[in-house]
Amino acid sequence: MDDDQDLLQSLRVLLEAYDYRVVMAQNAAAAIDAVTNRAPDLVLTDIYMPDADGFELINALRQHDASVPVVAMSGGGRVGSYDNLSIATHLGASAVIDKPFSNASLIETIERVLASHRRDH
Template sequence: MTGLPDVEKPEATVLVVDDDPDLLQSLRVLLEAYDYTVIMAANAAAAIAAVSEQQPDLVLTDIYMPDADGFELINALRQHNLNVPVVAMSGGGRVGGYDNLSVATHLGAVAVIDKPFSNASLIETIERVLSGQKTDR
């Protein structure tokens, strides 16, 4: 007996993908406060490797990142049959006249969230996706 309290297994593992290190760290602190295990990746290539190796329960990805963006990440996950639910986040923008989060949904994201978002709305979105409910923006 160690004298330490029993620790429950985290609810789920979330891979957070964003090129902003400050946002990555903030999301890590938030998600860990809700007992999620957090994996972080700064780009799509690192995210694909993390999904293959660590098999997260959910991917939370930014859309606009250098090198490979969130659209490419969603496509790569689907092409490699890595069936992990994706939540796309973005601060706005358009692709070919369409809202980029609508494009992310069309490509396979199961939920989207506009930046800036509240902590509560992010946690609610993640919990809905992990419980198998599709979410609307």
């Protein structure tokens, strides 16, 4: 999930081209609702969103279902002396990816996380 409409649509097209079924959410509340009503294979989230940040989403997801893999993406930023993606990893993100990223690196990250998740379960 991301707050940038163009990026959301680009991600949808890319992921569907790789035969992933995509459910989009415009904000953290909608993402939490989608996850509680479905059993997603993976959640892709941005750190910065309008109503709640990706940190809050990761925390909520971990409370709901700690087994759902999360890939967090961010264009940078820091909280104190920690970068956002390190914080996301600490909170339970399965993987992180810096924006901007290539389509190939995103797909590789998603496939790696899904493969690891399948092995662990």
